[in-house]
Amino acid sequence: MPESSSPRTVHARLPQLSAPHGSALLRSLTGPLARWLPRQRWFAGKGRPLSSLSLVAATELLSCSGSGPGPGLLHLLVRARHGGARDTTPDDCYQLLLGVRPVLPPALSPALVGRPTEGPLRGRAVYEALHDNRLATLMLERLRAPGRHGTLSFGRAPGTAIPSGLSARMLTGEQSNSSVVYGEEHILKLFRRVSPGVNPDLELPLALAEAGCARVPAPAAWFEASFPGAAAPEPDAEPLTLGVLVPYLAGSADGWQLALASLTQRTDFSGAARSLGRATAEVHTALATALPTDRLGRPELEEAAAAMTERLTDAAAAVPALRPYQSGLRRTYRALADYAARGGECPVQRLHGDLHLGQVLRTAEGEGWSLIDFEGEPARPLTDRRRPGPPVRDIAGMLRSFDYAACQHGTGGSWAESWSRANRAAYCRGYAETSGRDPLDQLELLRAYETDKAVYEVLYEARHRPHWLHVPMTAIRRLAAATVTAD
Structure with missing residues (x-):
């Protein structure tokens, strides 16, 4: 392993590290980090003042105290607290990889x-290490060698080939994470929060690979953080997943790019949408085989309908444009409760959790779709993202994505609307062909989850991208006026 160095680690349990070494390190970095963190795309506390930083763990992956011109590499877990004493928002824990050079x-x-x-680190330049090819390559070498380095634990899938010496390039435009591509072989996703x-x-x-599902790239290696030797470790404490290395599907295009190209060129996309429905069903079937499943009965579905209604009320209070459509949207949620009262049920299982056209890839050779990014919605707590849910939630997310493509593209008019309708129908048809369950056969379920997704989109766009608010509002008008009971 090039440039290896025995890591020097300061151990701590969450929420903070109290050793003198750690305190001195954090004091030296607090000012720079307080200015730098809020500017990062993946920083979740935008709009809230950063009131304090505390150090959870620090590991020196490459010595930062040398006198030569070469870089050091410092891995930090930092807890950020927002607002004042009355702010009850949970703290965030961020992963940082910092390079250090004279x-x-x-x-x-x-x-x-x-x-x-x-x-x-007085007088030294501290910088984002993933931009440094030398340090990003060192991370690949660490992943090639399973084992523990202080609080960090590196794992590797048996029999996986990970070449050495690959050049590294950091991808731009990341929202909630950071990604580094190594040659054309692998991509490392580094989780930030x-x-x-x-x-x-x-x-x-990992579960899908064990089940033999080829629709999802299998992890080649990963790394986690644990805190052995902490003064008071939490009972049954779980490690923190920090990064995953997977095969890089070179030459592939994501579904969003392909959909926009179809809209621009006015070409038929229904065959691709149908095969995407089949791919989704394959992944759902494999997940249901590999991991526990359950069913939601009347109490759970009525509770889900009530929660959707509450989210609508909250969203309408924040977004005036939503208020005229509340009555029609609540009718959709009442239909879900009526479906439950008639004895309707709903399967629940592990899901993708944030499925849309940007989360699927098709290779240049057109060999079919791959699903990626199973992290779920990063803003939701990890415990929620790991909870089983109805497969219809993934389906509703993809249906909304077809609408987003048609509206955001700007073509407008009846052709774009027809494009969306045709692809939504083709996607459901493909899903039914593989799973044996047509989402349209349980229209109350599908409509309720699609409406709930659209309400979430209205609130998100109003807060973050007001110029996109018209996209979910187009769906809100349609859903509020729709007949919600299946024939």
């Missing part, structure tokens, strides 16, 4: 975090 090369200047004026528990983006692809 002098920062000009090419790395955009990655600068800051130059501490005190503490063990982390919490105890196995991340579904590791757990579910």
Whole structure:
């Protein structure tokens, strides 16, 4: 392993590290990090003041105290607290990989975090390490060698080939995580906001690989954090999943790009949508085989309908444009409760959790669809994302994505609406062909979950992208006016 160094680790249980070494390190970094963190795309606390930082763990993967020009590599878990004393929002724990150099090369200047004026890193340039090919390559070498390095534990799938010496490039435009591509062979997803528990983006692809499902790239390696030797470890504490290395599907295009190309060129996309429905059903079937399942009966479905109604009320209070449609949307939720009262049920199992056209890839050779990014909605707590749910929730997410593509593309008019309707129907048809269950046969379920998704989208767009609010509002008008009871 090139540039290896025995890691020096400061151990701690969550929520913070209290050793003098850790306190001095954090003091030296607090100012630079407080300015740098809120500017990152993956920082979840935007709009809330950052009131304090505390150090959960620090591991020196490559010595940061050398006098030479070479870089050091520091792995940190940092807890961020927002707001004042009355702010009850849970703290966030972030994973940071920081490079340390006496002098920062000009090419790395955009990655600068800051130059501490005190503490063990005084006078040195601290920067985002993943932009440094040398340090990003070191992370690949760590993943090639399973074992423990202080609080960090590296694992590797048996029989997996991970070449050494691959060049690294960090992808741009990441929202909730960071990704590094190694050559054309592998891609490392580094989770930024982390919490105890196995991340579904590791757990579910491993289960699918064991079940023989080829629709999802199987993890080649991963790394986690645990805290052996902490002064007061939590009982039954779970590790934190920090990153997953998977095969890189070179030459593939995501479903969103392909859908927009179809809209631009006015070509038929229904064959692709139908095969995507089949791929989704294959993954759902494999997950139901590999992991526990259950069913929701009347009490659970009535509770789900009540929760959807409450979310609608809250969203309408925040977004005035939603208020005229509340009556029609509540009718959809009442139909779900009536379905439950008639003895209707719903299967629940592990899901993708955030399925849309941007989460599916098709290779250049057109060999079919692959599903990626099983993390679920990053804003939701990890325990929620690991909870079984109705498969119809994934289906509703994909149906909404077809609508998003048609509306966001800007073509407008009846042709784009027909494109969306045709592909939504084709997707459901493909799902039924593989699973034996047509989502349209339980229209009350599908309509309720699609409406709940659209209400969430209205609130999200109003808060973050007001210029996109018209996209979910188009669906809201349609759903509010629709007949919700199956014939």
